[in-house]
Amino acid sequence: MNSDSQTAPHVMRNICVLGSTGSIGVNTLNVVRQYPDLFSIKALTAHSQVNLLVEQCAEFHPELVVVGSAAAAQELEKLLINKQLKTQVLYGPSALVTAATLESVNTVMAAIVGAAGLLPTIEAANTGKRILLANKEALVMSGDIFMKAIAKSGAELLPIDSEHNAIYQCLPDANTSNAGARGAYTQLGVKEVLLTASGGPFRTTALSELALVTPDQACAHPNWVMGRKISVDSATMMNKGLELIEAYYLFGLAAKHIQVLIHPQSVIHSMVRYVDGSVIAQLGQPDMKTPIAYGLAWPHRIDAGVKELDFMSLKGLSFEEVDEGRFPCIGLAYDALAAGGLMPTALNAANEVAVQAFLDGQLKFTDIAFLVEKSLDRAQLANLEKADSLEMVLQADIESRQIAQRILKDF
Ligand code: NAD
Ligand code: MG
DSSP: OOSGGGSSOOOOEEEEEETTTSHHHHHHHHHHTTOTTTEEEEEEEOSSOHHHHHHHHHHHOOSEEEESSHHHHHHHHHHHHHTTOOOEEEESHHHHHHHHTOTTOOEEEEOOOSGGGHHHHHHHHHTTOEEEEOOHHHHHHHHHHHHHHHHHHTOOEEEOSHHHHHHHHHSTTTTSTTTTSTTHHHHTTEEEEEEEEOOOTTSSSOGGGGGGOOHHHHHOOSSOOOOHHHHHHHHHTHHHHHHHHHHHHHHOOOGGGEEEEEOTTOOEEEEEEETTSOEEEEEOOSOTHHHHHHHHHTTSOOOOSOOOOOGGGOOOOOOBOOOTTTOHHHHHHHHHHHHOTTHHHHHHHHHHHHHHHHHTTSSOTTHHHHHHHHHHHHHTTSSOSOOOSHHHHHHHHHHHHHHHHHHHHTO
16 A cells, blocks of 8 residues: 555556456456456466466466466467467466466466465565455455554565455545554554445345245345355345455454444445545446556556446345344354454355355255354364464364364264
8 A cells, every 4th residue: 555656656556366257356357358558368267267368368367377286287279289379387376376386477466266375475575466355255354464464575565355455545645554453543544444235135035035045046146246155145145244354354354343334236336434424435336347557557647447336226225234043153253253364264165165065965054054154163262362474374264174074074
């Protein structure tokens, strides 16, 4: 969060997209495509969607492309040769770090889903790149360590999650370098931030029917088109729990200064309430190209290719309190944050296991929260008070997954 660049002319953004075949990755390329003079793609990564990756290489000509396995790399190399493309191909977790820390890259879109995105994102932070953070799980897992890496290297961190991007836009002096230091915004008159949530596809579903909902129903979000993991998180509202923790670290606010509010229309993307009675909100279409373009062009603004918000066609904006009986994951996230240390890491790990099991048909929707709760009860017995190093974070992630897997076997 560097103030010098506010008055600087547009700097060429040389970009690595981590997770280029996903919903955020594809939307990032949709924005990049419109501005060849401002943005250049240097590296792309994806887990297994080789065919889409080849198309992306043919269009954007990156230096390096990374996939998840040797088999995928072999297949990709063949397809690239067929198209006479000279992109270098690497695979595996350490190659993700290579892509994110390339000398030629100054901007990293962190859009891998889940814990797999942590290492390349934190190494990009260590090497002072501009980080466009969509991969909230990385920050939830490693909170203080991640923020210290940003502060130490002087990297710019721009939130892409729509709520945090909205809050970033509504905060005072968001561009001053220590604005995100713990408590700094409170001193600047911020009373609280209001994270809005749509409530997902099951906001009004009869509670008795929730146990029977299918993965496809859970992934059919009423307002946003997203990857399957975050879609399930939105349906359980664990997404808002992860976002609460994300806001805690990004903006240095106490948990009591972060409120969650259901706003089913997803027009207000989040708000900041000030001590003088003002509330500043950011509004827009539910289209991730807006926060992506904001992060890419910051501190300037560019046309994101998003339809204008038409106030005359809005049928009204409504708000509701969160029903924690319906959405127990929110309470679990508040508890993990209050417990501190590595409990947010354990929460994220257990949730990733539970969501995958639900998507694989091994777990009922209503058992996601139950599995996370049981896993956290057991994790509490482990030594999770301190998160002093990245190694401890990675170890806690592994152990918490093992705990959740063992509990899953009893379902
Ligand atoms: P997605 O499932 O559509 O895409 C995920 C990407 O990560 C894909 O490119 C995939 O190849 C890659 N990937 C998956 N597992 C991997 C692994 N083990 N190693 C390397 N790469 C791997 O997900 P998405 O909806 O684009 O979300 C990406 C991230 O952005 C998530 O953390 C999500 O919470 C966050 N986010 C998404 C949205 C949205 O609108 N989609 C909004 C806010 C935040
Ligand atoms: Mg969000």
